[in-house]
Amino acid sequence: MSYKDISYSLKKSNRKTISIFIERDGSVSILAPAPYQLEKIEQVIEAKRSWIYRNLAEWEDLNRTQLQREFVNGEGFVYLGRSYRLSLEEKQNTDLLLKRGRFLLRRDKIHKGADIFKAFYKQKGLKKINERIALYAPKIGVKVNKVKVLELQNRWGSCSDNGNLNFHWKCLMAPVSVLDYIVVHELVHLLYRNHDNNFWNAVDKVMPDYAKHVKWLKHNGADMNL
Ligand SMILES: [Zn+2]
Known part of the structure; x- marks a missing residue:
């Protein structure tokens, strides 16, 4: 009723x-x-x-x-904003593969499922993030030193004075447009450390619709978990 x-x-x-x-x-x-x-x-x-x-x-x-995902057939796991069903495989050389629109996980490794997925996000994610950095760093006019994808406390990304950037592996669950915002945000921090007007103006210059992505993260951030 x-x-x-x-x-x-x-x-x-x-x-x-x-x-x-x-x-x-x-x-x-x-x-x-x-x-x-x-x-x-x-x-x-x-x-x-x-x-x-x-x-x-x-x-x-x-x-x-x-919300906790289970390592059972059919469970959805997210990569770059798309959900892929999990399929448990009896025989497979690699622990985890993203293939033919499915996540294929070795059945005898499900007890380490979360670690295997994190490793996947870190490895695949680093490649993806480097790709996005290569696209945006020249537009912003910054040079990046080292990039890492790891587990960060309560933040999507961080940067250091010597041009190193860190990104949380959870960023790889967001759609590419949102990932791009996270990348742009950290890149602009290489110019302006604080979230002042200069900072947001610089973000706005390369990504005029960034507010949409800030909002997306606010609404969906908690779901970006294993
Ligand atoms: Zn910031």
């Missing part, structure tokens, strides 16, 4: 009061006394609207961070 934009399931019983709660799967349940008419139930939903929204948002936050 639904009332305006809130869908819910309704159970009636011989209870005396109405109660609304969020189920473990994130759906809204309403328990109501048997004699309650739909109109009365909808009045209660209306009165509790902000409570429902708040609790749904809370549920989403909680479950977003708990």
Whole structure:
């Protein structure tokens, strides 16, 4: 059933009061006394609207961070913004391959699945990121020293004074356009250390639609996980 934009399931019983709660799967349940008419139930939903929204948002936050991918046939794994189904292989020389639109993982290695995927992102990712740097560094007018893809604390990228750039392996889950923004962001830091007007103007010059990518990262960043 639904009332305006809130869908819910309704159970009636011989209870005396109405109660609304969020189920473990994130759906809204309403328990109501048997004699309650739909109109009365909808009045209660209306009165509790902000409570429902708040609790749904809370549920989403909680479950977003708990999202865990499993190393089973058919599970989706993301590379450069596209989801590829996992296929467990009995015989394969390499631990992990991205081939024919699927991630092929050796079945006897699934206990190390997360490490194998991280290694894939780091290795493949380094090549990809170097490719994007080669495209943008000349436009920005900077020279890059060493590039690494690794696990960073709470950030997508970092840079050092001597022109070294680091990128989180999770960046490789983002679409190329967003990856490009992360690359441009770090490249521009080689010119301007802080996020001041000079910095954002320089980003804007090579990537006028960068705000879109900032927004994408804000909304999807938590999902970029194994
Ligand atoms: Zn920055």
